[in-house]
Amino acid sequence: MSITEATEPIADSSTPKLHSRPAAAAIVLIGGLAALVLGIAASISFGAADIGLMTVWEAVFRFNPDLTAHQIIQELRLPRVLGGAVVGASFAVAGALMQGMTRNPLADSGLLGLNAGAGFVMALCYALFPGLPFIYLMLCSFLGAGLGAGLVYGIGSSATAGLTPVRLVLAGAAVTALLSALSEGIAIHFNVAQNLAIWYAGGLEGTRWIQLQIIFPWILGALLAAMLLSRSITLLSLGEEIAAGLGQRTEVIKLAGLIIVLILAGAAVSVAGTIGFVGLMIPHVTRFLVGVDYRWIIPCSAVLGSLLMVLADLAARMVNPPFETPLGALIALLGVPFFLYLARKERRGL
Template sequence: MAQSDELKTEQLPKRIGRAAFIFIFSCIGLVFSLGASVAFGVSDIELSTVWQAVVAFDPAQTNHQVIQELRLPRAVGAALVGSFLAVSGAVMQGLTRNPLASPSVMGVTHGAAFALIVALVFFPSLSNIGMTFASFIGAGLAVLLVFTVGSFSSGGLTPVKLALAGVAIGGMLSSLSTAISLHFQVAKQMSFWYAGGLANTDWTSVQILLVAGGIGLVIAIAISKAMTVLSLGEDVSKGLGQNTILVKSLGVVVVFLLSGAAVSVAGTVGFIGLVIPHISRFLVGADYRLIIPVSAVLGGWLLVAADTGARLVNAPYETPVGAITAFIGVPFFLYLARGNRGNM
C-alpha cells in the first residue's frame, strides 16, 4: 500500500479541503449519535429534555439525573474509547506498514485485560487510576512481545505472522487470565472485560480517559508527519534524516496509552482499530496528519452508534458491544484477507 500512495502526499492542498469536509461531516454525525445515545435507552427521553439536562441541570428531575449520571458519561466514554482505539490502530498500521495491525488483532487488548485481572487479584485495594496504570503496563507488555516476535522472525513481520502472533499471544494471555480468575474466583469481572462494554462508565472513567488519552492523542498528532514519511519505508525515512527509532518509540507510547486507557474502561472491544484507519485512509489518502484526526472522530462515532445499538437490539438486555463491532469488523477483516494487496 505504501508505494501506490507515495505520490498522493504531493496533492496535499487539494486533499485538505476534502479532509476538512469529511472531518466536519463526521463531527456532526458524532454529535447526532451522542444525542441519540443519550436520548434512547430503557426509557426514551426527549431530545429537548436532554438539552435541558445539559445546560440547566435540575437535580430534582429523575430524567436529568439519569442523563447526567448514567447516559452522558457513557456516551462521552464511548466516543473517547472508540477514537482512542481507532487512533492506536492507525499508528500501529503506520509504524508496521502492515494492513492488519490493530490493537485487537495484535493481542494488545488482551494484554491490558490480563494486567487488569492480575491487579484485581493481587492488589484488590488499587484505585481506579492504579487500575488504569496496570492496564497501560499490560498493553505495553503485549506490544513489546509482538514486536519482539516480529523483529526476531526470519522474513520480518508479514501480515500473516503478525495475525498469528497476535492470536498466540492473545490466546496465551487470556488463558492465563482464565486460570487466575478460576483460582481466585473473579471470573465475573473477567467476563466483563472480555465481553467488552460501556455499562459501568462514569465521570471518573471519563476523566481517566481524557488525561491518558489526551496525552496519547497529542503525541500521535505530533508524530503524524514523521509517520507519513516512515510509512513510505524505513530507508526513505532515514534518508530524509528522520530519527526513526524516536518516531517508533513515541508511536509505541501512543499505542499503549490509548489502548490501555480504552481497555481499562471498556474491556476488549475489537475491530474498531482495524476498520476505521482503513476507511480514513480510503477517504483522505495516505497522509497521517489527516488520517489521525479523521480516525479519531470516525472511531468515536462508530463506537457511540454501536453502543446505542447494543442497548436497543435486545432491550431491556444489553448486547455486548464487542459483538456488534465484530459484526462490522469481521467482514472487513475477511475483505482485507482476501485482497492480495502488495505486501500481504
C-alpha cells in the same frame, strides 16, 4: 533534531508525491462532527427509559437534581456516551499509528496482543489487589498492553523469513490466545470470573465521571502528540529507507509512536474492555476517503472512531431491549469480515 525539523522534508521536491485530499478531509471532519453530535444526542435520549431531546437539553444545561430523568442523563448516560466517543477515538488513532509505523494493514491493538496483555494484567489486579483504585488499574492496563505488544513483536521477529504483516497477526493470535487462557484461569481460581467476563465482553455501561476525569488528560495528550508526529508517521508509512534518507530519526519516532499507542490503547481498554477491530477498520476507511497523509488521517480517524463507537453502543442497547448486546460482539460482526478481506489481500506475505 526536533520533530518539526525531522518531518520538514515532507514538503521537499524529493519526497514522493502523496495522495492526499484536504477538501475531502475537511468534509469528513465537519460532517463527522455533526453526525457525532446527533449520535450523542440520540444515544443519551434512547435507552430502557426513553427521554425526549428537550429533557436531554435541560438536563445538560439546566440540571435539576430533583428530577429522575435528569439524574439518569447526568450520572449514567452522559458519561457513558462521552466515554464511548473518547474510547472510539483512542482505538482508531492507535490503529492508524500502528498501521503507519509498521506498514502493516492488519495492525490493530486487539489483533496484536495489546488488549489481551491489558486483560491479563487486569486479571492479576482483580485477583491479587481487589478494590484497587481506577487510576492504578489504568496504569496496570498500560503495562499489560506493553507486555502484549512486546511478546507479539518478539515472536513475530524470531522467524527466519523476517516479520511480515500476516506473520505478525499470527503471532498476535497466538499471544492473545495464551494471555486470554491465563486470564481465564486466574479468574476461575480466584473467583473473579464475573468481573472479568463483563470486562472481556466489552461495554460502556459502567463508565462514570471519575473514570473520564482520570483518562481524559492522558488521551488528550496522546492525541495531541499523535498530531505532532503525523508528518513523521506519513514518511514512515512510505518506508523506513525513504524516511531515513530524508533525515528522519526513525527509531526515535517509532519509540514515541509506540508510547502514544500504549497510552491510547491502555486507557481505552481500562474503561471499555477488550473491544477489537475499531483500530483496524477506521484507518482503512479514512485512508480511502482522505488519502495517505497522516496529518489528515489522524484527526479524521479520531472523529470516525468516536462516531462508530457511539452508534455501536446505541445499537447494542436497541437490538434486544431492555437487555444489552455485548458491544465487542456487535463491532466484531463488522470487523471480522473486514479482517478476512484484508487478510486475503495479504496472503502472499506468509
